[in-house]
Amino acid sequence: MRLCIPETHQKLAVSFLRSAAEDGEQSLQTVTLDSSGKQPPDGPGVSLPFHTALLCGCSPVFKAMFSRPEFEESKAKKATLQNISAECLKAVRDLLYTGSTDVDLDTAVAVLEFFDQYEAREVLQELERCDRTSGILGRLQRDDETSESEDMKKQKKMTKKMGPLPRGRFPQFAQTTSGGQPMQQDSAEILQCLFESLVRSTETPGRGTNLVDKLFRFNLHVSLKCLENATEKPTTETSAVRKLSAFPGDRVKPIDHLHQGLSLSLDETIEKESPSLGRTAAYSKVARVTSLPEYLIIHLVRFEWKKAEELAPTDACKTKITRKMTFPHSLDI
Structure with a gap:
């Protein structure tokens, strides 16, 4: 599946970097984020460079972290992140710098939890406004939490975080009851709308083919x-x-x-x-x-x-x- 953020966020990210460049080389410094704090069996960690201006602009947690005297005085400029897999960190990098990333369900959930943990609320809001991520909806839920598998719990977290997406993209499904709760909708109509949206967004130029038909x-x-x-x-x-x-x-x-x-x-x-x-x-x-x-x-x-x-x-x-x-x-x- 593909996670995307609109061009508005990409332009905002560019403005962070441009502003840092204007302030001088010191403001445009990079930091290495290390995912080795993630325990096995998720495999070895990975170290990736990020611009501090971009991370600080997106996350107040990173801004506070990089403002500490011990970090500013450090020559290594490295931060080890806990409970972050290598796949998640790579997806975060691709999302912030290119605007999109292709991930599986587990990594998609991890990416959303990463932005939630580091209070990158604007990024989460941009993700919610991007209809391409709506293909990950429709996951079944169980009422009994004690009988759920780990995969089901991850799917429920994803559904809760991405719930507003189809209602924002397709207003006909945003109807609510007198108590303010979302009304039950016809799943066949929702599937048809999602297909129409995905056909347009995944169509190969000049070939007339798309991912849905494939x-x-x-x-x-x-x-x-x-x-x-x-x-x-x-x-x-x-x-x-x-x-x-x-x-x-x-x-x-x-x-x-x-x-x-x-x-x-x-x-x-x-x-x-x-x-x-x-x-x-x-x-x-x-x-x-x-x-x-x-x-x-x-x-x-x-x-x-x-x-x-x-x-x-x-x-x-x-x-x-x-x-x-x-x-x-x-x-x-």
Whole structure:
């Protein structure tokens, strides 16, 4: 995943260095940050040079540290950081000097904790405003803290710190209840918005390719046959999609397992306008997966349109479906 800070922070960092250069060589000095204070099994530490003006401008903790007489009198100009891994320190350097860094989930959490520990609040705020980091959201959470694994705890910390990102980038998900709590949102709509944003930000110029399609896109072959007019010619098409739907079933066709829900979505009866009949008619829709992506997203469809009833009477509305569905850890497609 990629952590980014906007150009505004990069311009601010340049202003720190320019101001230090104008004050003289003494103000533009560098300091070596050493991550060897991190204990195994995270591997050996690393020593990296930083401009003190940049660190002081971002963090009041570093500013106080470098203002101490013992540091100013020291010729080594070196500071050993506790509980900071080499990967985290490298990511911090890349983020401050280049504006972005590619990291895994553990390092991303460590970077955020680093800026939080050293009170670099402006950097954290800039990270929250950068929508590219929103790809790390959507992590599952458990209520029982005692039963959580270390990975789950790190994911919860990341979700808490990065929670404001999608709401700032996509205002439609910033709705709150009367008590001020965020309202529950449709995960499918959030995923679609994230995909649209990531497609734009990861598209390769001149090639028309992007990271989202590379990881998630696959081909679906669909055939339609009119059930009310045998003379109407069936139609077929192949389209590129990024997720495979699984229907939860209904009273007529109840389902208990994921593969049944997938079968319902691949073989279904739909209603659409018939060119031969000049009206809405029933069609048999048969879909088949013709290629598999690197990562297959299964969408558990939990909302459906309920038709209007004249006897009740009720209007057509979007209804949420709640039904138990089991699924395997490994899905054979």
